[in-house]
Amino acid sequence: xxxxxxxxxxxxxxxxxxxxxxxxxxxxxxxxxxxxxxxxxxxxxxxxxxxxxxxxxxxxxxxxxxxxxxxxxxxxxxxxxxxxxxxxxxxxxxxxxxxxxxxxxxxxxxxxxxxxxxxxxxxxxxxxxxxxxxxxxxxxxxxxxxxxxxxxxxxxxxxxxxxxxxxxxxxxxxxxxxxxxxxxxxxxxxxxxxxxxxxxxxxxxxxxxxxxxxxxxxxxxxxxxxxxxxxxxxxxxxxxxxxxxxxxxxxxxxxxxxxxxxxxxxxxxxxxxxxxxxxxxxxxxxxxxxxxxxxxxxxxxxxxxxxxxxxxxxxxxxxxxxxxxxxxxxxxxxxxxxxxxxxxxxxxxxxxxxxxxxxxxxxxxxxxxxxxxxxxxxxxxxxxxxxxxxxxxxxxxxxxxxxxxxxxxxxxxxxxxxxxxx
Ligand SMILES: Cc1cc2nc3c(=O)[nH]c(=O)nc-3n(C[C@H](O)[C@H](O)[C@H](O)COP(=O)(O)O)c2cc1C
Ligand SMILES: Nc1ncnc2c1ncn2[C@@H]1O[C@H](COP(=O)(O)OP(=O)(O)O)[C@@H](O)[C@H]1O
Numbered sequence: 001x002x003x004x005x006x007x008x009x010x011x012x013x014x015x016x017x018x019x020x021x022x023x024x025x026x027x028x029x030x031x032x033x034x035x036x037x038x039x040x041x042x043x044x045x046x047x048x049x050x051x052x053x054x055x056x057x058x059x060x061x062x063x064x065x066x067x068x069x070x071x072x073x074x075x076x077x078x079x080x081x082x083x084x085x086x087x088x089x090x091x092x093x094x095x096x097x098x099x100x101x102x103x104x105x106x107x108x109x110x111x112x113x114x115x116x117x118x119x120x121x122x123x124x125x126x127x128x129x130x131x132x133x134x135x136x137x138x139x140x141x142x143x144x145x146x147x148x149x150x151x152x153x154x155x156x157x158x159x160x161x162x163x164x165x166x167x168x169x170x171x172x173x174x175x176x177x178x179x180x181x182x183x184x185x186x187x188x189x190x191x192x193x194x195x196x197x198x199x200x201x202x203x204x205x206x207x208x209x210x211x212x213x214x215x216x217x218x219x220x221x222x223x224x225x226x227x228x229x230x231x232x233x234x235x236x237x238x239x240x241x242x243x244x245x246x247x248x249x250x251x252x253x254x255x256x257x258x259x260x261x262x263x264x265x266x267x268x269x270x271x272x273x274x275x276x277x278x279x280x281x282x283x284x285x286x287x288x289x290x291x292x293x294x295x296x297x298x299x300x301x302x303x304x305x306x307x308x309x310x311x312x313x314x315x316x317x318x319x320x321x322x323x324x325x326x327x328x329x330x331x332x333x334x335x336x337x338x339x340x341x342x343x344x345x346x347x348x349x350x351x352x353x354x355x356x357x358x359x360x361x362x363x364x365x366x367x368x369x370x371x372x373x374x375x376x377x378x379x380x381x382x383x384x385x386x387x388x389x390x391x392x393x394x395x396x397x398x399x400x401x402x403x404x405x406x407x408x409x410x411x412x413x414x415x416x417x418x419x420x421x422x
């Protein structure tokens with residue numbers, strides 16, 4: 001059994017897809033196996049995706065995995081409407097989860113994580129069928145006596161479901177509104193926050209820091225656990241200066257997005273001395289963005305600067321022509337500032353003589369540097385961002401990442417070649 005392999009069930013759902021993308025982007029887990037009815041959206045050389053429409057076969061498939069996964073996550077769940085009635089929902093939310101947990105035990109899985117629900121242990125557990133299903137699975141996991149059982153009990157799960165649900169959209173607005181009152185963490189949690197808490201809990205368990213062998217994370221533990229994740233997972237000393245293979249960007253990269261540069265909160269230049277050009281985050285235009293981990297990425301930005309802009313090179317005098325620059329960017333909630341809306345902000349590695357709001361910007365995202373973190377001081381945030389800039393510069397300076405154009409990038413004078421910008 002490899003101590004760093006993981007399996008994820010429910011990987012095409014809301015929380016499961018974030019568990020998968022966070023494991024692939026940041027986790028030390030290799031390989032990450034998914035067993036699902038459909039292939040997950042995530043791509044990675046470390047992903048072992050097993051697609052099988054017959055859920056009855058999943059337990060045997062899990063038992064047959066070699067090496068057996070060290071950790072297994074189950075975020076399997078559906079709705080009564082999607083399942084076509086409560087009986088069918090029971091077969092998935094209860095029976096399938098129970099079968100998967102039993103198979104995991106038989107396979108020798110050490111840590112089993114189940115995404116349950118906040119109602120599973122209160123008054124509701126006795127009355128609501130949904131809570132009964134979750135409670136039934138929790139009881140099985142406890143009885144199976146894994147080395148470590150982890151039960152995550154979120155309230156409302158906030159985030160864009162693949163199908164996009166209207167009611168959920170309304171709820172999201174309502175619960176986000178509560179964040180101003182300091183109540184959001186107690187009522188509903190972002191899908192990505194739940195996923196990170198689940199992953200971080202497995203790491204704490206491996207470090208012998210789980211409070212018990214059957215660890216239940218309640219609603220207010222969830223943001224706290226993932227905050228620990230931000231604070232302790234990455235230390236400067238452990239950060240690599242170069243990211244990615246010498247041979248060039250690997251799947252799932254590149255990601256592309258584009259749009260007009262919009263205003264942010266005006267903190268970049270004023271507070272940090274690091275201006276960031278913001279692009280609107282639109283899940284409809286860039287569906288991949290809903291499922292990628294929040295964090296710091298790097299790549300190239302092409303800008304259509306107006307003819308009047310002092311940084312517009314004479315060689316690209318034509319209006320609408322693009323100039324390419326290396327960039328580092330943050331996608332997420334900026335935990336230091338506790339934003340409740342996800343933003344995409346690009347710091348271009350070039351000193352500009354003038355702003356370029358409204359200019360059209362195209363991004364080619366080639367790799368992931370690190371997760372976003374909370375910081376004790378503004379200085380610590382600035383120090384980390386400056387280190388990110390160095391990582392981006394060094395990583396992009398390699399030939400397969402665009403070094404051939406290194407000079408022109410630095411001067412911002414030519415388009416990047418076809419093999420990179422496509
Ligand atoms: C490379 C890079 C890394 C960043 N990392 C973090 C981070 O770890 N945590 C955080 O709270 N904000 C992070 N930020 C976001 C800054 O907090 C953000 O740019 C700042 O709040 C400016 O916001 P504004 O553009 O809305 O004015 C990062 C920004 C950049 C460009
Ligand atoms: N190197 C750079 N990278 C990104 N934006 C820059 C850079 N230099 C100047 N800018 C300009 O600064 C703006 C961002 O300023 P900032 O203070 O972060 O405010 P806000 O994020 O609220 O718009 C960008 O939209 C862009 O027009």
